[in-house]
Each structure stands twice: as C-alpha cells, then as structure tokens.
Amino acid sequence: MNETTTYTGFWQESPRPGILGWLLTTDHKRIGIMYLGCIISMFIIGAVLGLALRLELIAPGPTIMGPQTYNATFTVHGIIMIFMFLIPSIPAAFGNLLLPLHIGARDVSFPKLNLLSWYCYMAGLVLVIFAMFGGGGVPDTGWTFYVPFSTQTTTNVNLAAFAAFMLGFSSILTGINFVTTVHRLRCEGMKWGRLPLFVWTLYATAWIQVLATPMIGITLVLVILERTFGAGLFDAARGGDPILFQHLFWIYSHPAVYIMILPGMGVVSEMIPTFARKPLFGYWAMALSSLAIAFAGSLVWAHHMYASGMSDLAVLVFSFLTFIVAIPSAIKVFNWISTLHKGSIELAPPMLFALAFIFNFAIGGLGGLALGAAASDIHLHDTTFVVGHFHYVMFGGGGFALFGAMHYWLPKFTGRMYNHKVAAIGWALLFVGFNITYMAMQAVGIMGMPRRYYDYLPEFHTLNLVATIGSWMLAAGLIVMFVNLWQGLRKGAPIGKNPWGGATLEWAIPSPPPLDNFGPEDPVVTKGPYEFKGVVADEY
C-alpha cells in the first residue's frame, strides 16, 4: 500500500508543467477531469437557480421574485442544466475518462480535437455568462427558444442561442471522436461482444450526437438570422411557419434526451453486475437496445407538439413510435433486475445510486407513456406534470447516474476513497428529497397547474409547499454528497487497483492511472467484461 500513497499517476505525469499541462493537454483523463470540474460547477449554479424557482413557488403570488425574473431564472436554469450539464455530463466527463480505458486504448482517436471540443464548451460557457450579464437583459424564452417570442423579445437571445450552438459543436466533436475511437482503437481481443455496456451506450450516444446535433445548430442560426435581418422565415404573417421551428428544434432536442439518459444507463449497467457479482443478464439485448433507443428515439420528435397543430394521422404515428421506444427501455430495466436476481448484492454507495436510478427511471418512463399517448397528453400538456416527468428521467435518471459514476469511478482517478456512511446519508437525503419534490410536482400537474408561471391558484398551494420542502432536502443531500466526495477524494484512505471488484480493464491498472494508461505492454483481452471469476476486490 505504500506505493499507492505516493503514486499520483496522470496527475503528475505531463509533458508540460503546471497549469499549461492542463490547458494544453491532450490526455483524455485530464480533459475528462476538466470537463467534470466545469460540469459540476454549472450543475451547482443551475441547482441554485432551481432552488430559487422552487422557493418562489412556496406560496401563491410573488414571494422572492416577479414574473420577468422568474422567466429569466427558469430560462437560464434550463439552458445551463440541459446544454451545459446534462448533455456533456456523462459522455464528456466520464466518457473521456473511461472510454479509452474500457477498450484498452491509450487515448481517443483525435486527442487534439478532444481538447478543441473542451474549448468549444468553454466558449459556450463564456457566451452564456455574457448573455446573463450583458446589456439586453437575461433571456426569457425558456430553454426551447420557441418562436415567435424568441424572435421578438429584446433580451440576449442571440448570445444564448449562439452559446447553445457552440456547445452543440463541442458535442459533435466529442461524438465524432468517440465513434471513431470505438471503431479503430479497440485493443487486441476486444471484440464487439466484449465491450463493456458503458462503451455500447457511449457509442449509441455518439451517433446521436453526430447525426442530430447539426439540426439544432442550423435551427438556432436561423433564429439568430431572424432576429438580425427580420426575414420572417418563422413568421406566419410573412409566409413563414412557426410550427416548422418546433419541428426542427425537436428533431434534435428529442434525441438529445437520449444523449442525456443513454450513458446513464451504461453507468448503471456497469455497476449492477459488479455489485451483484453476476454477469450482466442478456448482454446482447442490452447492447442492441442501446442502439435501438438511439434509432427509435430519433423518430419520435413530434410528440412534443400534439397541442401545436398537426394532422390526426401524424399524432397517431408519432404516438405509436413513442410507445416503440418504451420497448428497448423496458428491456434494460428488466435485464438490470434479472441481473440482481440471486446475485450477491453489496449495497455500496454507487450501487445505491444505481438502484435509485432504476426506481426513478421506471417512474419517469411510465409518466412518459402518459405523455406519449395523445389523449392524456392533451390534458397534461404544459402542466408541471411535464416538468416533473422530465426531472424524473433527467435528474432522477441522468443526474443520479452521474452521481453514481462519481462514487464508482472517481476513487479510481484520485486513488482515494470517500466515507461510505456519509455517502449513504447523502444518497438517502437525495433520494427521498428528490421523490418528494418531483412527485408533488407531477401530482399538482395532474390537477392542472400550468408550468412556467411564477404564480398559481390557491388550491395548488399544499402540493407546491411540499415540493419546495422536498427541494430543501434535495439541496441538503447535494451538499452532503459533494462535501463528502471532495474531502474523501483529497484526503481519504488510499485504495488499490480494484476497490469494487470490477472486471473491466480500468480495474487492472493502478489508481490513479498512469499517463499512458497501460504501461509499456498493450493490453490483451481474453474474456468478457462481466466475468468475475478470479476477480477479487481490494481491501482499503
């Protein structure tokens, strides 16, 4: 163990010293860490804004902010959480950290492009800050930039839209990099059937990033051009069509929710076999369902628009296709549960997050069916039920998966372990607070409370109060979790190579990994990613 206490791996090995060693690095691990730092910072800002929104809704009437501030707050909350947290979260941070390790490569295919994508992300981040504090006022369109309002409001929509464009560019570059890496850099013996599930989901996600993101790019550019030239492409009075904007927007933005959730599913698929000490049930079904979700998810965008004006036939077709997506999603849920069946389950902190993911995702997924069915959607459209559903899948799913990934893999990259008991307390606060907040939000939505209003009728008061109290529990959980992780990863007990007993390649190399990942010899893979025979967890 003495060796691990002094060993610092890629944190010290670098061709350049100091801060330049980070800013000019092409090492996938350092880029992943930089992404993670930015993403967590943005998450904290977004979460504070979200708490402010909940606090405003604690009672009817204006409490801490007026209507314009409320509009601006939910817009920035949405832009930060969607474009700067959820979309890059697991793929850009943990994808970069782990994809090369998982397939036995020394780096991604295009390391310089990888660094460029981080700078594109930073450019988007700076632009959003300008949009928030610039002259015109904070954008108030909602993260969806719906026309005609987005082409008429005088706030800094141009900057915010261009920020989203840059973030999209960053996402495309990551996608191109990952698809190429998976095709070209698998080590000897790493057949497609031996890829860890996390790689499969990253691969499916990367295809969505490549194929869908340009659509939001052109759409946002058109919004900016509309605002600059006043051309009227989305203005019905001048021959344009606002519904077309919605189509173009959702052609990307629906697949984008799978960019946010698929890697989370991959994370869970790694943790469940490890902590159940059993091979993943139905490997190929899990692998192919990732691709099926990516494919089917690209064909369902118009289910966001049942109330916007579409032919009945189109509503029927999109409703049907939406139900199709439920099939591969359900395959995943059932296979995770089948993996747990008769497993030797260890409730380590990452496993708690994985189980919470399954619970939250199941509720969110079933709520999605209520929204995908046209009849119930007309009732639920634009209510807080939609907001609750979205947070169930994105925060309860994607967010919890990210937290799980942090508990699971960060010790690998820092070489130190956090306190498990405190982690479990943080998890419990998060899990309970989360469900109180968003279940209350869904319930009040079913009662008919519209979303995106700072005020509401008195009959919605009780449930809103409950949701706000839940949000405080959620905040407490986040604080406990982040503080515990921060302290543990800096000062916690040193760990060996394999604290959890995982069978994928990253657990066979030192913690933290060295700059070249695998030392002088290239790895050779002779077994699948979930064959635990002979794999023993280190004591720490």
Next chain:
Amino acid sequence: MSIEHRDDTGDRFGMWLFLYTEVILFSGLFILYAVSLANYPEQFSQASHKLNIYFGTVNTLVLLTSSLTIALAVSAIQMGRIKQTLILCWITVGLAIVFLINKYFEWSAEIGHGIYPGSEQLAEMGAGITVFFNLYYFTAGLHGLHVLIGATLIGVVAVMTAKGKVTSDRYVLLENSALYWHLVDLVWIFLFPLYYLIL
C-alpha cells in the same frame, strides 16, 4: 502502441462522420425549402425566374472544375509530384475565389433591386416570394461560408505541402480537405437546380 499514433483510416473515418454532420446542417434548410415549396408552388416559380441563371451556371462550372482540380491534386500527391500538387491546390483556391467574386456580383445586383432578407420591397412581392429569397440567401450564404472555409483549408494544406509536412506517404490531410471540398460541391449540386433550374 504509444499514445501518439498514426491511423489514416481512422482520420478518414472521422472526416466522413463530420461530413454527415454537414449534410444534416444543410438538410434543415432543404426541409424548409420542401415545405415552403409545397405551400407556395406558384410564387416559388415566379421568384426563381427573378434569379440570373447565368451567374448560377458559371458558378456551377467553376465549382465542378475546382472539384476536379482538387481530386487531381490528391492523385498527384499520391504519385509524389509535389509541384503539380501545389499548382492544382492553388488553382482550386483560385476557382473558389472566382466563385465568391461571382456570388458578390450576383448578390449586389439583387440587393440593388431591393431583394434581401427583411427588405420592405421584398415583403410587397408576396409571402411565397419572400420565403423563397430568405431561404435563397440563407442557404447560399451558408454555402458561401463553406466555400470560404474549404478554400482556407486547402490553402493551409498547400502551404504544409510546400513545407514538406504533407507527402506522398502522409497525405491524409490533403485527402480530407479534398473530401470537404467535394461536400461543398455536392451541396451546390443540389442548391443550383432547386433555386435556379427546376421551377
């Protein structure tokens, strides 16, 4: 395998993926064109006749020729003929500049007639014509931007070739730039008939 490694197939693969994203970027505008054409078939036809077909035809010939020269440049570098490669690259860049100059005169004439996005004269011509010209300017503008980027790219690669960084056994950079240039050409091959010819 060291961290720095060479993988020409991977580089080409990545470039093709990037070209897919470009196709989808333009496809958004083509979708808008298709829907608007269905909404205003007659006004689209009227608007199309306002365009100067000679400018479009000349530019088509210029771009097709430039695609040929860059393809020949790739063949030349494969055979190790550096001087020929350089000449062909610079001809391509020259043709790109001709294209842009031509575009400048075409647009100046149209803008001179009050036809540009957001102009009041255009709005008076009717909704369908307005949409046609909005799309015409945005699509051709985005394409023009790609011409500019592609020409810059080829110029940079030409300089690198002259410095000996692109050679007969390490030419994937030139090959990828050529692929990008063919995409610029390809977009125009669809753009030209849709706006100038078929209506």
